[in-house]
Amino acid sequence: MIKFEDFQQYGQEQFASAVASAAEMxxxxxxxxxxxxxxxxxxxxxxxxxxxxxxxxxxxxxAFEIQGDYARMAYENFVTEGQKIGGLYADLAKQACKPFEGFMAKMTSAA
Structure with missing residues (x-):
């Protein structure tokens, strides 16, 4: 059974972690x-x-040659930038979940 004081301490640690994570997010x-x-x-x-x-x-x-070259270049840029922005979103999601990692580990080990 988790003691109230332990739970309160976990809450304070979680809050501090969330505040630190918010700036990085x-x-x-x-x-x-x-x-x-x-x-x-x-x-x-x-x-x-x-x-x-x-x-x-x-x-x-x-004209067709210019349009074809532009379409190819636009597609390549789209894929490249999409991967870059997708990686940034993945980093953001990891950062958003980071405060919960330590909290869940402590709660499951205490139970």
Whole structure:
């Protein structure tokens, strides 16, 4: 049986751990927002450059070539940035669960 004092101590430790984790979660969320913003900006710039280049072509074949190159590049960038942002989200999820790891280990060992 868990004593009330032990449970209270676990609660205080858990609170301290959660407060420490919250600051790091904020920086992780900021990194995600920055990565998404950078990707969106680059994507718009690349699309604008493609349209500008497309406006200057004189043949249909060259237009298809430009569109194909842009589609390939956009897909590759999407996959690369998606993996990067997915990794940032995984880090954020790990950080969110971190305060509970020690608490659950102590609660199960005390029982």
């Amino acid at each position: 904020g920086s992780n969320a900021q990194a995600i927002a920055t990565a998404v913003g950078d990707y969106a900006k680059k994507s718009v710039e690349d699309g604008s450059a493609m349209v500008t280049e497309l406006a200057t072509v004189r043949s249909v074949e060259k």
